[in-house]
Amino acid sequence: MKQPSLFALLLTCLLAGCALTQESPPTHFYILPAPEAANFPTRSLKQVIGVRPIVLPSYLDRPQIVTMTKGGEVRLADFHHWAEPPSAGIERVLTAGLTARLPNSRIAPSPVHHLHPDRLLQIKVHEFQAGESECRLLAEWRLSRNNRTLAWRREDIRLPLPSSGYDDIVQTMGRAIDVLAARIVEKLPAD
16 A cells, blocks of 8 residues: 655645635525505405414425526525525515505414404415516415405416516515515405
8 A cells, every 4th residue: 555645645735724714605694575665555454364374385495595497497595595484584574565555454473372363364385486587476375264264366476577686586575475465455355
């Protein structure tokens, strides 16, 4: 068995040292933006609506921001992460959008032990990611009272992306959730 030469040993140590000192790019953290105060069309319904935890597919329930190619390849951003769990961010933005449009109602996460909602809103997200030119939110929602369905819809929301930058992706995703809130308010039954 040959002994490694001193030169080879020094070169290996030098390369290992360089690999250890290389800095990786910084990780950027994002939150979905809540809708800005605007003159939304409002409804005068007075009720307590409980929002159940948002159901996400497992490929979206992760810290990395997910994008998708036209061929269906899912890409996870190594250095662009959510600052909160995606389901919590969606719930926060959706609740803000509903609250802005239903000023006489109380919108709250459910279950809340001291709150007895008049209605329960359940949302199941099937797709929510940016593609090459658009953001798509495919979700179904169900509004119920005493385990009886009052309204059920499937929403397919597609918004153009101004660019493929993560700032634009996150802003567009926030707007897609707000569009979902607007559609839910439009379809809410009066009683």
